[in-house]
Amino acid sequence: MVAVDDVSFEVAAGEIVGLLGPNGAGKTTTMQMLTTLTRPTSGRAQVAGYDLATQARQVRGAIGYVSQRGSASDDATVGEELVDYGMLHGLSPTDALARARTLAERYQLDDLWDRVAGTLSGGQRRRLDIAMSLVHNPRLVFLDEPTVGLDPASRAGLWAHVRELRDTSGLTVLLSTHYLDEADALCDRLLVISGGRLIADGPPAQIKRMMGPDTLIVTAASEAELPGLLTVLKQATDAPPEVSGLEVRVRFAGGTGALAAVLAKIDAASLATESVELRPPSLDEAFLALTSKEAA
């Protein structure tokens, strides 16, 4: 069975690149190959300027890695983990401690210094994982599905930390995710992978255009409003609206700018609505769109 097939891409220094794909697409295998954890059966790669096959130790010295399962041991404290990983990266005990203190402060872990990792919240633990991956000042960091299992607040906090990584340290980040909104919010460029193959490569806006239009969902306040709503929506879009109860759905390619115009028309016609929502394509819809384009 082939997990990753003929995937080829380059990442420039300082870029945040998202590896986007559904479960089983080959994201983790790609990450594991690039971090020296899995040996590719064929092909070649250079990571941080080093050849993956012949300079694996140099690659490991230049990268940081956070696996989707985490990195920290349940029964080690925050301070111990940071110092230990600094030393495994070749720092002296004194330098490892100094670096650990700096990172603990940056990632709001200083108050948790003596807490064992097993007692930390999901968000705190993720911050520790990221800090551990940075103890040796790597040039490139791999984050494998970093927000899986996090609550919305922790997720937003982690996004801020990832952006900060690039903005303050000039780090290159390759992160895998199966959340379209996460990839959109964080990444300069997206690599879409499906069935082990790279099916799209470009900035988020371009990838989203390839994935098809958003869906505009307007819920009428009452049945009496439906005819008027349908008239407005037919004028505003080329696609035919679909009605289900009080809800009207229509494919809407205009984005938020055009949405304001539609709302103004609804308002001008004095139509009462319960809610208006512009929903991006779901990942399933997006992959269907992209894979059908690929097949064509």
Place this chain on the structure above:
Amino acid sequence: MSAVRSTVVMFRRQLRSTLRTRMYVAVGLAQPVLYLALFGPLLGAFADQLGANPYTLLVPGLLVQQAVIGSLFVGFGLLRDLQAGVLDAQRVTPARRWALLSGRTLYNVLDAAVQGLILVAVGFAFGMSADVIGGVVGFLMVLLLTAAFCAAGYGLALTLKNQQTFGVLVNAVSLPVLLLSGVLIPMSVAPGWLQTISSILPTTHIVTGVRAAFAGDIASSAVFVGLLWTVGIAVVAFSYGGRAFTRANQ
């Protein structure tokens, strides 16, 4: 330097983890004492047939049992680290992969040494007699065997990557060692056919060698053959465990 430093870090992590688990420390220290207190009197009933103080036979046997079976089970801890992502995080550092293995193994040897010394001390308290130099030789053989089976246990865990399969296989190996190597009862009292099967197992020769060493027969062929098997197993186990650690994930 970095390989030594990595070994020290791994050793320290294991030690810290054990010391935090107070229950483990208590059970680990009590187990050898319980064996001697509860099984020794049973063996005492056959003292005439065995021709020796039962504790003189039992203590070296228990040391070998701990070195083989107890050591193989260290693989469970490694599988927990593998499943929690801890092992991957360590393997993405530039630390030499054999240093990641040797740090863990060194800790296991220290653990076995502490438990073994308690076992020997309690054995003396129960009436065991042993030659001092021979006892040291036998004890060192046991520690080498511990290191070998720990490396094998780690290697096997990384090969199988599954706690259930690992448990089944380790039990399948442990049972014949326990029953056929004369760990608890010397095979000299067993029927002929059982002795023939037993003589095929390397662990039988190691148990016999360690017992001979404790008895002070350092120059005997039994000690030499036991030592030879121990070194042979260690070479194979270190090479297997080291390769499993060095190899990539899949």
